[in-house]
Amino acid sequence: MVFFKNQFANVVEWEEFRDDMIFWKWSNKEIKKGSKLIIRPGQDAIFVHNGRIEGIFQDEGDYNIDSQIIPFLSTLKGFKFGFNSGMRVEVVFVNTKEFTVRWGTQNPVMIPTPQLPGGMPIRANGTFVFKVKDYVTFIDKIAGVRESYLVDDVKLRITSVLDSLLMKWISTEGKDMFNLQANAAEISRGIREDLDMELLDIGITISGFQVMSFNYPPEIQAMITKNASHSMIGDMGRYQQASMIDAISSGKLQSGGMAADAAGMMMGMNIAKEMMKGMNGDGGQQGGNGSGSGQQGSSNASGQQGSGSAPSGGGKPNFCPNCGAKNEGANFCPNCGQKLG
Known part of the structure; x- marks a missing residue:
């Protein structure tokens, strides 16, 4: 019985094909006369003998090993099945998909x-x-x-x-x-x-x-998100003001609470600061004009006083250079005590 069992043809195939398996090796030790090779879609069959590749078959289908496979093997082209012998060769099935x-x-x-x-x-x-x-x-x-x-x-x-x-x-x-x-x-x-x-x-x-x-x-990540939001906002001052107003108006900051008081104080300070900036801007321009006219008037006044304050003889001035009071020839101003001579 063992004699006839060894003569049964076998089918060389990868039956339990798995998507996660890259290759599978046919485990039988011998290929018998009359055996078939079955190649399914997505498979290549490689015949290996003594660690050397004998042939690679890539087209799917059924093949008679005696007539369609052996004639294409590199060193086994002349192989003849003996009376009680098979072809000792490994068959490696490779999964060809990506x-x-x-x-x-x-x-x-x-x-x-x-x-x-x-x-x-x-x-x-x-x-x-x-x-x-x-x-x-x-x-x-x-x-x-x-x-x-x-x-x-x-x-x-x-x-x-x-x-x-x-x-x-x-x-x-x-x-x-x-x-x-x-x-x-x-x-x-x-x-x-x-x-x-x-x-x-x-x-x-x-x-x-x-x-x-x-x-x-x-x-x-929180820092990156915050930095990105800041860069999108632009004017942080206006954003903070708008955020506080929205929070108070939406009821998120209840009146009378510490958070509401702090927010109201901060909002008031920011608004006052913006108002002061505007006033300083206008006042600065007006003050600049006024100081200019004041300097011009002072210059004219000092010019007029200077022209009549000192007599041509180089004696005591007729008017005090400090307060402008009239001098009657005294060494000190009778009004402010400024030394005149």
Whole structure:
């Protein structure tokens, strides 16, 4: 019975096809005479003998191994099934689709920045896309030593180097540390190129990488939001006045309370300050004109007094230079006591 059992033809196929599995290895030890190969959509079948790729079959369909597969194998073209022997060969099925995977930093990445000596703790998340590209390298490095390979295995490999790549490209392209989203495209492009070089070593290519968002610590995010709102407001004084008026009129600040009293006092001070600015502006202009005319009148008066205050003989002045009182030839002014001679 064992003799006839070994002669039964087998079907070489990947029956339990999984979307999260990158490759699967057919587990039987021998391919019997009359066996069939079934390739389903999204699969490639690779025949491996003694660690060497013998043939790659990519078109979906059913194939007779004796007549349609063996004639195309590299070193097994002349293989003939013996009386009680099968062909010892491995068949590796590869999932040919592109895998899209979500990623996220497990811990904050400390990005060096002058504003924070210890670095800026930043989290990030996004997606990356990959697929198997080089079958020879993939068989040599992965499929030759493992029975299967999952998307999670690739994700683990990528996340192990992602923190250092984020730090590298944020430092390179993050021109504004508080608005990294504006440079997300450049940062993503740099990380994709580096990851592609990293995974080509196992025959996998990264065809896409995207940073969807950068996340700051709550206190930093609150500061960024506040700064953005301030820059949109423009005139902070008017904004504060309008906010207080709105708060009081809407009933959020009840009259008679401490908050309402403080708000009313602040609003009154701000309004008084604005009024004083306006008055000082008008008064300054009028005062400037008045002081000019006053100086001119003083100049004329002093000129008139000066012309009659000192006699041509150089004796005592006829009028006191201090108060303008008439002098009768005394040495001191009888009105203010100013020395006259």
